[in-house]
Amino acid sequence: MQNCKYPFPTINRQSFPFISKLQITTMDVDITFLLVAFSLILSFYFILNKKPTASKSLNLPPGPPKLPIIGNLHQMAGALPQHALRDLAKKYGPIMHMQLGQVSAIIVSSPRLAKDVFKTNDLALASRPYSLLADIMLYGSSDVAFGPYGDYWRQMKKIITVELLSAKKVRTFSGFREQEVDHLIEFIRSTCGKPVILRDKVTKMINNIVCKSSFGGNCKQQDVLLELVEELGRLVSGFYVADLFPEYGFLSVISGLKSKLMKIHKRLDKIFDDIFEERKIKRQRNGESEGDLLDVLFTIKESGSLQIPITDNNIKAVFENIFVGGTDTSAMTIEWAMTELMRNPNVMEKAQKEVRETFKGKKKISEIELADLVYLKCVIKETLRLHPPLPLLLPRECREHCQIDGYDIPVKMKVIVNAFACAVDPEYWDDAESFKPERFEMSCIDFMGTNFEFVPFGSGRRMCPGINFGLTSIESALAQMLYYFNWKLPSEIIPKDIDMTEKDGGVAIKKVPLMVTPNLYSPF
Numbered sequence: 001m002q003n004c005k006y007p008f009p010t011i012n013r014q015s016f017p018f019i020s021k022l023q024i025t026t027m028d029v030d031i032t033f034l035l036v037a038f039s040l041i042l043s044f045y046f047i048l049n050k051k052p053t054a055s056k057s058l059n060l061p062p063g064p065p066k067l068p069i070i071g072n073l074h075q076m077a078g079a080l081p082q083h084a085l086r087d088l089a090k091k092y093g094p095i096m097h098m099q100l101g102q103v104s105a106i107i108v109s110s111p112r113l114a115k116d117v118f119k120t121n122d123l124a125l126a127s128r129p130y131s132l133l134a135d136i137m138l139y140g141s142s143d144v145a146f147g148p149y150g151d152y153w154r155q156m157k158k159i160i161t162v163e164l165l166s167a168k169k170v171r172t173f174s175g176f177r178e179q180e181v182d183h184l185i186e187f188i189r190s191t192c193g194k195p196v197i198l199r200d201k202v203t204k205m206i207n208n209i210v211c212k213s214s215f216g217g218n219c220k221q222q223d224v225l226l227e228l229v230e231e232l233g234r235l236v237s238g239f240y241v242a243d244l245f246p247e248y249g250f251l252s253v254i255s256g257l258k259s260k261l262m263k264i265h266k267r268l269d270k271i272f273d274d275i276f277e278e279r280k281i282k283r284q285r286n287g288e289s290e291g292d293l294l295d296v297l298f299t300i301k302e303s304g305s306l307q308i309p310i311t312d313n314n315i316k317a318v319f320e321n322i323f324v325g326g327t328d329t330s331a332m333t334i335e336w337a338m339t340e341l342m343r344n345p346n347v348m349e350k351a352q353k354e355v356r357e358t359f360k361g362k363k364k365i366s367e368i369e370l371a372d373l374v375y376l377k378c379v380i381k382e383t384l385r386l387h388p389p390l391p392l393l394l395p396r397e398c399r400e401h402c403q404i405d406g407y408d409i410p411v412k413m414k415v416i417v418n419a420f421a422c423a424v425d426p427e428y429w430d431d432a433e434s435f436k437p438e439r440f441e442m443s444c445i446d447f448m449g450t451n452f453e454f455v456p457f458g459s460g461r462r463m464c465p466g467i468n469f470g471l472t473s474i475e476s477a478l479a480q481m482l483y484y485f486n487w488k489l490p491s492e493i494i495p496k497d498i499d500m501t502e503k504d505g506g507v508a509i510k511k512v513p514l515m516v517t518p519n520l521y522s523p524f
């Protein structure tokens with residue numbers, strides 16, 4: 001699964017001469033369609049685009065000069081969006097007003113101002129912008145990740161944080177994690193001495209953990225479900241032309257993307273229905289709980305205690321968040337961590353030494369013991385600093401007029417925090433671009449949302465609720481990969497030549513999958 005799962009504005013590079021080098025892309029949109037569509041847009045631009053974007057009386061932040069129709073999209077050409085925006089911020093300041101297609105957005109690129117978004121104005125900026133995809137796929141945006149702020153959203157966020165993904169609940173899934181990590185280790189063992197690409201197996205492992213935690217050990221339709229979620233991910237990455245040009249709704253229709261999404265939605269919906277029906281019968285018959293996430297949600301739904309009653313469709317939307325949000329983020333963190341370890345042999349040696357000394361002579365590593373792996377945790381933090389899976393987090397939308405750094409942020413304005421720029425800001429980090437896990441040994445900087453120079457999981461009300469779920473799988477897999485195996489690069493590659501390029505798109509996945517050769521290390 002190599003595509004963007006968190007939607008972010010994306011455009012196909014080849015399809016659009018004037019934004020031909022845009023890196024915010026991955027979709028397979030038909031070239032003819034885009035040419036025709038944009039000729040139409042150009043023709044009707046002056047007729048259709050009469051609306052003023054912002055009142056003259058507002059004191060908006062400065063920003064780069066804009067072109068008609070595309071606004072500032074061309075200035076993001078030739079670089080990943082997080083890099084392009086960081087470079088623009090160096091010139092125009094840590095708070096910029098930009099026009100991304102028809103969408104007016106504020107870009108925040110410094111930890112000082114990120115604090116104004118996440119703390120001072122967290123409530124005013126707690127909503128998400130409308131997204132056609134979330135509307136179609138997530139049952140009218142009735143999910144947690146893309147749902148607009150309000151009573152319903154607050155209720156659902158509380159459920160997902162307290163009942164579904166709390167540290168205590170995540171611990172109850174340790175059996176599933178152990179099984180799946182064991183399978184991964186078995187696979188690696190079977191490939192010893194041969195170069196192997198780990199990405200697909202690691203993604204499958206995370207997928208299976210998510211699936212089993214959600215629907216129990218024997219989710220019959222697991223493979224189809226995962227295939228559809230993957231397909232959804234591929235489409236998500238291409239859907240956002242429609243969100244960049246929301247006034248031209250016909251784009252999503254004539255591109256065929258809307259109908260593809262609706263097809264996947266229908267199939268996913270049917271699979272969820274089948275799983276739900278089977279579970280309802282089981283619950284009626286046995287009356288006993290499986291303890292998985294579906295059972296938790298059914299129990300809450302049936303308890304009648306909710307202020308705003310929920311439907312099966314609302315539950316499906318939450319599961320889509322868990323599947324889509326919980327898979328690629330963790331899988332790519334494992335791949336980046338291994339890549340950095342291969343690129344920095346001293347760090348690999350130190351991390352392996354820690355794991356091997358901590359578990360000396362043990363045949364099995366239990367999750368509880370992972371707490372002792374202090375250096376490995378620093379390695380993971382440093383990986384998330386340099387390779388945050390969502391470098392621009394998820395966009396927020398202003399719901400109450402507020403100010404940042406003296407500038408007006410009007411209602412409906414999209415606000416994007418460049419978490420990557422904050423994480424490599426030289427004012428906050430020494431030797432900011434280098435991979436040095438040791439920096440976390442001496443400091444108490446954490447990713448729990450209070451250190452605004454390090455927010456790979458976001459911060460404030462919209463912060464990721466899946467930190468525990470994600471990190472436990474990442475730590476468990478990495479610890480065992482380092483414990484049981486020594487790793488080599490293919491003979492023609494030296495560490496400093498490893499390709500560190502990221503793929504285009506809103507998610508920072510490695511462009512070329514890491515290839516490594518495992519050799520069995522006997523800890524006994």
Ligand code: HEM
Binds near residue numbers: 145165322326330
């Ligand atoms: C390495 C692993 C992960 C990373 C780096 C990550 C990162 C993020 C980020 C950056 C956001 C947006 C925060 C913001 O807008 O301020 C987010 C939101 C979210 N994540 Fe994660 N995530 C990870 C794992 C997970 C897992 C395992 C799950 C579920 C099982 C999950 C579920 C969600 C949900 C539901 C939201 C929406 C929260 C909201 O809008 O209130 N994530 N995540």
